[in-house]
Amino acid sequence: MNLGLPDEAQELIRAADRAIAAAGGVELTRAAELDPTVRTAVAAPVVAALGLGDLDVGADPDIAVAGAEVCRVAGSHAFPYPLAAMFAGRHATAGGNLALVGGGRPRVDHGDLGAWSAVDGSGKRYRAVPVDAPLGSKLGPFVVDVALEPQPGRSAAVDVALALDLVSFTVLGYVERARALTVEHVTTRVQFGQTLSRFQSVRFQIADVSVLERGLRELARFTIARVLTVGDREAMADALALRVAALEAATEVFRIAHQLHGAIGFCDEHDLSILSRHVQPLLRLPLALEGTTQLLVDSIALAPFDSLFSAAAGA
């Protein structure tokens, strides 16, 4: 499978990384937590200057990959803006952001920014109207309670799949940054006269993180490369599979990252603490690991999961 990207897309991804870093990177997120208007005053202009609002990720596979990679970059900075939802909405509803909603109280990360539509697992469409300011809580700083107003029509499964894939790419970005911070920490922190990286159990933990990150990256690339071509049912099964992998990886990577950082990783002056808190809405909305896995189980019950032997079994 050719996962190479045209130069144009590569350039966009690099530009996004530079622009978000120049706007402060994780520091911007820290500022937004103190003053949520920073999201519109600083983050939104970065998005506009990059021309990201014009990117139609559903138009062709290369653009889908480019958009997904930009989401990854945003995740690696814990960028306080709903980029994945913006891309998904631009394609599925020709404007506004698109949220995925599951069971329980309807909530949307950054649900106060811009106009939102929402879609549930069965494809039912809604308008999502914020009913309150962001929670401002530790694990959901920008999570907003919304009211859902039913809308006519149904969303195509591929639109929902694309929206899910973009969130998973964002999670991949968080995972990459957590790994990078942890590698940096264990190679500089000295205990018992050596850097932590000299202890074999630390090396094994770093290796576990690395294997999870690599696996998630390959699965993510595989999934986004074919989302527009495999057909509705398969795109949805792919997207659920990717989300399961993303949630598994993120949970374990952040656990190990915190463990290897020791006490300092819990301090909000450390980037790890910002990342592990701000990734929570991505891991829990619309559904967390077991809820997502159940949807995948249901999907596999209807048609086999695409594998080396599935064609023979399902034919």
Place this chain on the structure above:
Amino acid sequence: MDYDLGAEAGSLRDRLRDLIRDNVPESYLGAFSDNPEDLEIAQRFCKVLAAEHLLTLAWPEEFGGAGASVWDQTVVREEMWAHYEPRGAQYMGLNWVGPAIMRHGTPEQKAKYLPPIAAGEVIWCQGFSEPDAGSDLASLRTRAVPDGDGWRLNGQKVWTSYALMADHCVVAARTGAPDSRHAGITLFLVPMDRAGLTAVPIPSQLGPHHLNELFLDDVRVEPGEAILPVNGGWKVMRDALAYERVGIARYARCDRLLTETRAALGADFDSAPPALLARYARAAVHARTARLLSYKTIAAQAAGEIVDSDAAAARVAVTRCDQEVGGVLMELIGSDAFDGRDQAGAPLHGGIEDHYRYSQAATVAAGTLEMQLTLVARAALEAR
């Protein structure tokens, strides 16, 4: 099975639950919040316990205690931790600072420090860790230099829980040569308002008061404020940490939250994904195993045969269970998981969210998981 909680345990547990119900609001999640009311609740509750002779239940009678069995003490610890420790930061003083002074203090130190602890009037904090001395605690560098009949302390401590609430700190400082490690550390009982001692809060995802920095700039320590002998601090520190490892009954809060979450969710619990319910069931099993491993260690302690690796094994099980329960319950409450105690209608008043955040540090605080695993491995290999 080599323990028996005894006939009194059940009625003691009931009595404690009654006292908690009558004196501690249902929404109480510990004294460590930005709301001073929470600290007041804890302070008041300590006085109530003191009046009922329950605060120093575990202490020997000569120091105003009730000389209770270790199992009565275990019941107290379980009920306190299960209810978000309504004694607040007092537990440090009651559980290890007081006992350490009983064992190692001079008659003057006992007379001065024990009665206020027994009356629930003072808060102690623990100044062991330093920026460069975490797991390798024996490398600590805060220095104590003789100054007339006393000492002068210089250096920095970090992660000092409750420092801004505390009246006193037990500061571990180097009195031996710079490379004397375990053999050159002395503990000092320093009032927090002593000139040169500054505590600074560290904002963290665990919530307020859990982490602070402590700067010691030429802090004068009086002769009666050192725990003797000089250079004998390491043994006392080990006892303190051993206490923290077994003494905090995290499994009790796990049990309570598992039960109460199920009740609070009602029909939503039953309709959760089967895989999540399976994780819930396994977490309940792990909480029970963790409790039994803790009981085994407590029984051994009572018989005077403390085995480090038993305590470490119990702690591995307890802290992992703590995180497992946090993960399962957060998933069960779905999109309510973002609600802290300040959000109206948060499940269990935000108790699940609070538990989840705090549990992330369970495998780091008071000795990391890896340090415990090292002890367990050594014992298993030596048994060959």
